[in-house]
Amino acid sequence: MGLVVISPEKILIDKSLRLGFSAINNETRYEALLVGMDMVQKMGGTTVEVFSDSRLVFGQVNRELEARNLRMQEYLNQARHLQSQFKSFTLQQILRSRNTHAESLTMLATSSA
Template sequence: MYVDGAANQRGFGVGLVVISPEETIIEKSLRLGFSATNNEAEYEALLQGIAMVLKMGEKAVEMFSDSKLVVGQVKGELKARDARMQEYLSRVKRLQPGFNSFSLSHVPRSGNTHADSLATLATSSAGDLPRIILVEHLDRANEVAKGMVHVHEVKAGPS
């Protein structure tokens, strides 16, 4: 699972990309309905990812994040000094025993673009509107693009 959080002037979001052992990809984009720093959004992404995997009944998970801070704190390489970061870290530590195998690794931002795109998408959505996004694969160009396109001439004169 790849996780990412985003905090910007448009809002706060989380992106999750689950790749099953059968290589089925599940994508999730969540808009946070509360203010968060970027580090808090990164922790929210991790917690949402953990919760999603547990709901799926999985007992082993390999997670990837581009947040050096979050990965370092969870692995015990960095201290959580801020009270809010300590609480987020504590929540992660409480959920870890639910897995037979749990790993969290740092990946560069360039290796986490899929989750990043989903997190950014969440920040741009209207918070109170339901949303469905269809993603399709087109094998060939639309007929309009291949053929002649009719253009109507519009003349404008003085008003």
């Protein structure tokens, strides 16, 4: 999975992570969200603006879609717990074509040995 964290000073932190388990696409999107939120929290950030190309993650976190699957419910609970730790949190859905940087990091993670 790939994620990009951008600080208020416009410093980019790229992460290309390989999960230690088999995951479906939406699980990897949640994993990226949770890792990114955790990174921001550990760096002392209090405001988070997230961009995701996952309609499911976007809809569930923004309370537009219900998490019916037990695994998705667990991810959603973790995201909401982390979300409550920030003064401000927004999640916006973007087109996959606007998420090429994170997608290329995902490809790196999945293709490396």
